[in-house]
Amino acid sequence: MGEAGNEETAELRALDPPTQQLPTLIPAMAPVPLDAASHEPRLARRWRWPLLAMAAAALASIPIALFATSDGPDPAQGQMAPPRWPPAANAVPTSWSPTTAAPSPSEVAVAPPPPLPPVEEAPSKQVAPSPSPTPSPTPTPVSYEAEAPGNRLRGRTAPRELAGASGGTVVGWVGEGRDNTLEFTGVTVATDGRYEVTVHYVTSDRRTAAVEVNGGFAQFLEFPATGSWDRIGSVKVTLTLRAGANTIEFGNRRNWAPDFDRLTLTG
Numbered sequence: 001m002g003e004a005g006n007e008e009t010a011e012l013r014a015l016d017p018p019t020q021q022l023p024t025l026i027p028a029m030a031p032v033p034l035d036a037a038s039h040e041p042r043l044a045r046r047w048r049w050p051l052l053a054m055a056a057a058a059l060a061s062i063p064i065a066l067f068a069t070s071d072g073p074d075p076a077q078g079q080m081a082p083p084r085w086p087p088a089a090n091a092v093p094t095s096w097s098p099t100t101a102a103p104s105p106s107e108v109a110v111a112p113p114p115p116l117p118p119v120e121e122a123p124s125k126q127v128a129p130s131p132s133p134t135p136s137p138t139p140t141p142v143s144y145e146a147e148a149p150g151n152r153l154r155g156r157t158a159p160r161e162l163a164g165a166s167g168g169t170v171v172g173w174v175g176e177g178r179d180n181t182l183e184f185t186g187v188t189v190a191t192d193g194r195y196e197v198t199v200h201y202v203t204s205d206r207r208t209a210a211v212e213v214n215g216g217f218a219q220f221l222e223f224p225a226t227g228s229w230d231r232i233g234s235v236k237v238t239l240t241l242r243a244g245a246n247t248i249e250f251g252n253r254r255n256w257a258p259d260f261d262r263l264t265l266t267g
Helices: 002-013 018-028 034-039 041-068
Strands: 142-145 158-161 169-172 175-189 193-202 207-213 216-223 233-241 244-256 259-265
Touching: 142 175, 175 193, 175 259, 193 216, 207 233, 216 233
Parallel strands: none
Antiparallel strands: 142 259, 158 169, 169 259, 175 244, 193 233, 193 259, 207 216, 207 244
8 A cells, every 4th residue: 555655646746737637636536436445445535635626726727728828829939919008109100091090199290380471561552641721812901092082071071191191191070060971982892791890090099980881870989099190090890791882981970080091891
């Protein structure tokens, strides 16, 4: 019995890996016949549990061996290695084709956009300055002399010579009664309206006179002193005139009026 046990132990040590031990272990796990158990009871009890443990280990290693050998040939033998993810940076193709997977936007170098062409500024339009409106010419004042032949000198009213007057003559002795009046005739305007009339006169003291237009009373007019009976002064009065010829009369029923040189009217 001792030699048989030693031979079995040496045989088990010389066995190949667990896949090669199955044919040997499986018969050992079979039920021991009664006659064998009666002849070698000590051997069966001694190796029962170690054999069961080895058989279980051999069965557990079978799936590991099968999966280890199903990965295909070794890459070192010229076969393509299994793909990895993410791919390496140098594995990205430099050009794209329908059969090549499109690279990720972060892996493709984006060329800068081409510079924009220079924008040419449109030539600014030279706006011609609008011509300034031509000022209407100032109407030349029209002068009406007091001693003109068409005027009416009533009562004691009479002309007198004066070197500083426009025509060398003035009309005096106006006033001091209703009959001593001076009437300018032919004062002509284009349209009806109010007009500014300048009265040129001479007096050494303050005088007044009543003004009538076309036979109707207009207003009283005051004449400040000019300093002497040889110095000409002027005052302005606004009168309502009608289109065409008008008459303007000066007089004073109670006091003397100044001596009159001329009237000027603009318009």
